[in-house]
Amino acid sequence: MELIVDFSSDLTNEKYNKFIDTLYENNHLENYIKKVLELEEIKSDRPLYLSLLLTDNRNIQVINREYRDKDAPTDVISFAYHETEDFNIGPYDTLGDIIISLERVEEQASEYNHSFEREFYYVLTHGILHILGYDHIEEEDKKIMREREEAILFSFGYTRDYK
Template sequence: MQTIVYDETNKINEQAVQWMEDLLNFAADKLNVAEHAEVSVSFVDNAKIKEINREYRDKDAVTDVISFAIEDDEEDLFKEFEGSGITIPRDLGDIFISYDKAVEQAEEYGHDINREIGFLLVHGFLHLNGYDHMTVEEEKIMFSLQEEILRDYGLKR
């Protein structure tokens, strides 16, 4: 899977980008996501994520992660390319993470920044793949899978 990382904060180095790509590929393997899929991850500050949250979710507050799935209905995906032999990337969508909020939460929860960013990445990635936590049952499924991925990857609390 191709991961494109944008860093508006100038706080993410190449080594961090590499392990984030590895983590998302690990999660993609667990979910059987197609190899030719792609996802973008943008690191922003609290002001920017608040603006995104307000504009797209009508919530005038800072949050830690927001995901925008490109695909809502697999039936509608790239029908015009069926049978053409052309492989186009499956664009899963975009994940926005507030680096500032991740730092705050890592301190609050008593773990390092990599664990917090890993948690937010996997959380956003699961949303892009159709998981949600609007009901107790959905939450159980999503959060259990999220912890399994993080644990199996080695990002424990």
């Protein structure tokens, strides 16, 4: 499977930028996303395209307010292109956009007593699953989504006690 990840960040925090550098090492981020798509049995004859923006609470709050009518920061926002009429834009099958607040990831890692890395991959996995059509509005759907998240994270060694 060919995957193109359009990865960007508007962060200037040195600590976050060091983490972002690790995502680039050995294509770690792209390989993680590709493996999640394989675990979800996503196949395509064309290259898959996904955009990922890492930002802070202030910027994600603006997006959350504009697109979801929620005036608060959140950890991740996903825009799934399969929900639009045509996600075959150009030479790609465009999956969608994922926006993650690393500031919120850090807060949640502390709150849930996880490592920053584990919480980041949880939030990324959550965003990917939303793009693939999973949701958690209904209790049964939430259970299914949580089980998939935990199974995917476990396959990478990210358990709830991962520090």
